[in-house]
Amino acid sequence: MTLSGNQKRKMKSASRLYAVQALYQMEQSGQTVEAVITEFEDYRFGAEYDEGEMIEGDVNLFRQIMDNAVNYQAPIDQMTDRALVAKWPINRIDPTLRALFRAAGAELTQTTTPPKVVITEYVDVARAFFPEGKEAQFVNAVLDHMAREAKPEAFS
Secondary structure (H helix, E strand, C coil): CCCCHHHHHHHHHHHHHHHHHHHHHHHHHCCCHHHHHHHHHHHHCCCEECCEECCCCCHHHHHHHHHHHHHCHHHHHHHHHHHCCCCCCHHHCCHHHHHHHHHHHHHHHHCCCCHHHHHHHHHHHHHHHCCCCCHHHHHHHHHHHHHHHHCHHHHC
């Protein structure tokens, strides 16, 4: 089966959403990255729920984000701290946003994905989790700061 560009894009978007959920779950439950990856691949990717079918994710992108978010968590958290307002260290922000910044930071620092794509994708993830709030604007501002630090050449 050959996938269209649109299907591939949707799968990548789904993988980013799953990565944020998985990182959140790891933090809340204390599970290992391997356990959470296995659970998501076995039970979440393409699963059917009352609200409808979940999109199949891009397994390679999901694993890459998860592994990099865990392996590079300290430098990603430090970069996030620099992007946040001084009074709000990463350990004080909403755990869903913390997971989002770790996933996005993993992509910004460890992949060749263009920063503008990473920002757009994770702002969309923020809107999915916080449809009513100002979180999407906050995420946009923080990720813009992180992207400029991680890949300044993309903004010159």
